[in-house]
Amino acid sequence: MSPASGPTQVDRLTKDLRSRVLSGDLPPGHRLREEALAGEYGLARHTVRAALRALAAQRLAVVEPHRGARVAALDASALRDLFELRAALEVEAARLLAERRGLDPWPGEVVDAAAALDAACAATDPDRAAVDAAHAALHHALVAAAGSPRITAAHSGLELESRLALVQSRRTLPVDRMAVIHRDLLDRLRTDGPEALRRHLHEGAELAGGRPAGSAS
Amino acid sequence: MSPASGPTQVDRLTKDLRSRVLSGDLPPGHRLREEALAGEYGLARHTVRAALRALAAQRLAVVEPHRGARVAALDASALRDLFELRAALEVEAARLLAERRGLDPWPGEVVDAAAALDAACAATDPDRAAVDAAHAALHHALVAAAGSPRITAAHSGLELESRLALVQSRRTLPVDRMAVIHRDLLDRLRTDGPEALRRHLHEGAELAGGRPAGSAS
DNA sequence: CTGACTACATTGTGGAACGATCGTCAGATG
DNA sequence: CATCTGACGATCGTTCCACAATGTAGTCAG
Numbered sequence: 232m233s234p235a236s237g238p239t240q241v242d243r244l245t246k247d248l249r250s251r252v253l254s255g256d257l258p259p260g261h262r263l264r265e266e267a268l269a270g271e272y273g274l275a276r277h278t279v280r281a282a283l284r285a286l287a288a289q290r291l292a293v294v295e296p297h298r299g300a301r302v303a304a305l306d307a308s309a310l311r312d313l314f315e316l317r318a319a320l321e322v323e324a325a326r327l328l329a330e331r332r333g334l335d336p337w338p339g340e341v342v343d344a345a346a347a348l349d350a351a352c353a354a355t356d357p358d359r360a361a362v363d364a365a366h367a368a369l370h371h372a373l374v375a376a377a378g379s380p381r382i383t384a385a386h387s388g389l390e391l392e393s394r395l396a397l398v399q400s401r402r403t404l405p406v407d408r409m410a411v412i413h414r415d416l417l418d419r420l421r422t423d424g425p426e427a428l429r430r431h432l433h434e435g436a437e438l439a440g441g442r443p444a445g446s447a448s
Numbered sequence: 449m450s451p452a453s454g455p456t457q458v459d460r461l462t463k464d465l466r467s468r469v470l471s472g473d474l475p476p477g478h479r480l481r482e483e484a485l486a487g488e489y490g491l492a493r494h495t496v497r498a499a500l501r502a503l504a505a506q507r508l509a510v511v512e513p514h515r516g517a518r519v520a521a522l523d524a525s526a527l528r529d530l531f532e533l534r535a536a537l538e539v540e541a542a543r544l545l546a547e548r549r550g551l552d553p554w555p556g557e558v559v560d561a562a563a564a565l566d567a568a569c570a571a572t573d574p575d576r577a578a579v580d581a582a583h584a585a586l587h588h589a590l591v592a593a594a595g596s597p598r599i600t601a602a603h604s605g606l607e608l609e610s611r612l613a614l615v616q617s618r619r620t621l622p623v624d625r626m627a628v629i630h631r632d633l634l635d636r637l638r639t640d641g642p643e644a645l646r647r648h649l650h651e652g653a654e655l656a657g658g659r660p661a662g663s664a665s
Numbered sequence: 666c667t668g669a670c671t672a673c674a675t676t677g678t679g680g681a682a683c684g685a686t687c688g689t690c691a692g693a694t695g
Numbered sequence: 696c697a698t699c700t701g702a703c704g705a706t707c708g709t710t711c712c713a714c715a716a717t718g719t720a721g722t723c724a725g
Contacts, residue, residue, distance in 0.1 A: 238513050239677065264706070275679045277494055280707090281501065288505040296455050297686050297707055316598040319540030320533075327532070381533040385602065456708065482676070492710045497676090514676055514717045670723080677716070686707075694699075 240274060244282040247272075252291050252302050253391065255398040259304035263292060290392055305396050307440050313392055314436035318429045320386045321370065324377035325425035331378060334421050344372035345417060352410035362406050363397060369413060373428075400439050457491060461499040464489075469508050469519050470608065472615040476521035480509060507609055522613050524657050530609055531653035535646045537603045538587065541594035542642035548595060551638050561589035562634060569627035579623050580614060586630060590645075617656050 248268075251257045263286075268279045283300040286292040294300040305313065332338055337345070348365040351357065367390050374386045397403060404412065412431075419427035465485075468474045480503075485496045500517040503509040511517040522530065549555055554562070565582040568574065584607050591603045614620060621629065629648075636644035 241677085242513075266706075276707095277680095278678060281498070284498065284501060285505075288502075296459075299687095299706065312596060312598040315540075315544070315596045316537075316602060319536050319599055322540065323532075323536030379529055379532040381529040382536055385533060458708080481674095483674090493676095494711095495709060498708095516676065516718095666725100668723100668725085670721105672719100672721080674719075675717085677714100679713085679715100681712090682710085684707105684709085686705105688705080689703085691702085692700085695697090 327377040541591040544594040
């Protein structure tokens, strides 16, 4: 029913659930019942349980004792907090990158990622998902280029959460502005230093922080 | 056999194992066999399994598929990476704190934590564990004062890992220098800005990074 | 001594069961 | 009429048992 690559059942299920969460198939707040999932996937409840815990460890689900798991839902303040943490990682990564490898010839990974983002945005029929993916990839490349594995790993997790946020609040950067804004970002990183990244993220957070689409209240 | 507070068995076991890991009772690299633990605690294997996964999520244990779990062991480079991540969080927290609440009257929590550290160090018979705890508490107070929940949460996790590192490499700051170094740190945070924190951590990492005590090779 | 093969140990998963807890809803109470 | 209470069903937390899959170690032949 899905790609399902992975050595162990729990891994496969976790990945599948993750993709369903990030695609919006399982909407934020949606309850994840063990028995139901076990039936749906033809797995034992223990296996489902383990996968749900794993999902919770990635903060894509929230489990409360005796109350089960549900897809994580980020409110405005949670989103702000999330971006503050992202900023901490990305700013420091940018600083490390500048210190260790320099910014003038951008590292190849960054150049490639920036080019990919340009390409995705310049497509005749821009695919929103592709653009978002390229966007995330650029930020990731920037962080990874700093060469600090733990910062990179932590950032990857946050990127998933950010994608989750995108699912609930459709408010996102228009495709045509995406490219120029990030080309700008790279320029300003050279001129203004890592702080440019903080401002960039701050704007992104404010944009996404607007009223979630489809709020029921 | 241990405090064991918590609503669910898995929680209790996780906490107990965590304390045993952090106390050095379960040394780094030590294998954590499900059946053995189940017998020792009188719990089902599934329960132990869940606790081990939880421990792994906190990076206090490492599980490899079909090879079981073992207490996490940090080598020199892992420790360096860990402190780079810590630096990212603490520096940003310090920046936020300065921006939001100012540093001149230090927030009460920081003052208290600093006083506690002074007291622990000045004791007639300084208890190493108490000093280390007070040390961690000061760093934590500094980060928490910034008021960014996600940064605080992430930092708490890293603090546990740092304590784990202390377990393996006994190399740590002498008690008498601990107090002055941190009083210094607070001063320099005011004069030099958040960067002072980075330097502080860098020195700490280098100190701890020395050859682990009791290396068998 | 090396390599393949076998036997054991341990993990991964399934299945059934049962008490505990949560949520809900009807009925009693004021 | 609002609310409190208790019963009931749904779901979770945990246990026991079983077995296949995998990893590890030890043995034996060459």
